[in-house]
Amino acid sequence: MERLEGWARPFSGLGKAIAGITNSVYKGLGFPGRLLQDLLNGSFLGHTTHGLLTDAAVGAVTALLALDAWAVLFGPGDLEFASRIVLGLAVLSAWAAILAGLTDHKDTASGDERNIATLHGLINIVATLFYTVAFFVRIGEGVGTARVLSLIGFVLLASGAFIGGHLVYKYGYMVNHNAFSRGKRAKDFTPVLAAADLPEATPVRATLGTTGLVVVKRGDVVYALKDTCSHAGGPLPDGTLKGDTITCPWHGSVFHLVDGTVVHGPAQTRQVAYRARINEGQVEVQGPLP
Numbered sequence: 001m002e003r004l005e006g007w008a009r010p011f012s013g014l015g016k017a018i019a020g021i022t023n024s025v026y027k028g029l030g031f032p033g034r035l036l037q038d039l040l041n042g043s044f045l046g047h048t049t050h051g052l053l054t055d056a057a058v059g060a061v062t063a064l065l066a067l068d069a070w071a072v073l074f075g076p077g078d079l080e081f082a083s084r085i086v087l088g089l090a091v092l093s094a095w096a097a098i099l100a101g102l103t104d105h106k107d108t109a110s111g112d113e114r115n116i117a118t119l120h121g122l123i124n125i126v127a128t129l130f131y132t133v134a135f136f137v138r139i140g141e142g143v144g145t146a147r148v149l150s151l152i153g154f155v156l157l158a159s160g161a162f163i164g165g166h167l168v169y170k171y172g173y174m175v176n177h178n179a180f181s182r183g184k185r186a187k188d189f190t191p192v193l194a195a196a197d198l199p200e201a202t203p204v205r206a207t208l209g210t211t212g213l214v215v216v217k218r219g220d221v222v223y224a225l226k227d228t229c230s231h232a233g234g235p236l237p238d239g240t241l242k243g244d245t246i247t248c249p250w251h252g253s254v255f256h257l258v259d260g261t262v263v264h265g266p267a268q269t270r271q272v273a274y275r276a277r278i279n280e281g282q283v284e285v286q287g288p289l290p
């Protein structure tokens, strides 16, 4: 499968340019752009939006293939109206999936991961163009031509989906980076840092066994999160504080310090959080929270 990485490498420059353009567009849109980004990343859902939309698109094009196969084998009957509806849904969900995919892609690490994400996206854009043309040809009564265009689109879409699977399962693309390491459990409050080493409103590293933490003191309250960002593993102790939130230095995900909930993406999964307190000169943590 290393061959896939080789095929994707020539797209390195293009991937970087696309990510830069997407970033600039979102920055230009300001706060509404931030909300749109959260929607398309899936930060509101706690689940990837791209995955939902690709499921819809793949389901629709598969249904279209079945309807077309039935019509070719057994005669058109009255399936044409259903075929057009399904094709229209496929086109809409595929374009929406492309928008969500571009939103994920802009915060992807450079190298093979982004190259493969770029190749995956380009193939699916071409596939969606085929389906879009097929839709307009089909409503113009060019059913035979539309079927051929849709069949080409299906082969392309299936190839793109295969590469998308490779991206997720090999690289853990848009997968919770704390999924396999939830953090050490502390049934009772356990000391992790001397309180004297914890300045006001400054993220500080601490460890609970082998689990890295970021600890923050604001007035009388102490917060503790796992130090590895759920989006792609960025170092939260290097993040910036704003009120009761911390912003990851890599792609700007914002988490509530209280319980690790996602305020803004690209992260979709709540950050692992512990209860924290100061007791007898020590910062102590207990958890993680369920």
Ligand code: FES
Pocket: 107, 229, 230, 231, 232, 233, 234, 235, 248, 249, 250, 251, 252, 253, 265, 266, 267
């Ligand atoms: S690693 Fe991407 S936002 Fe933290």
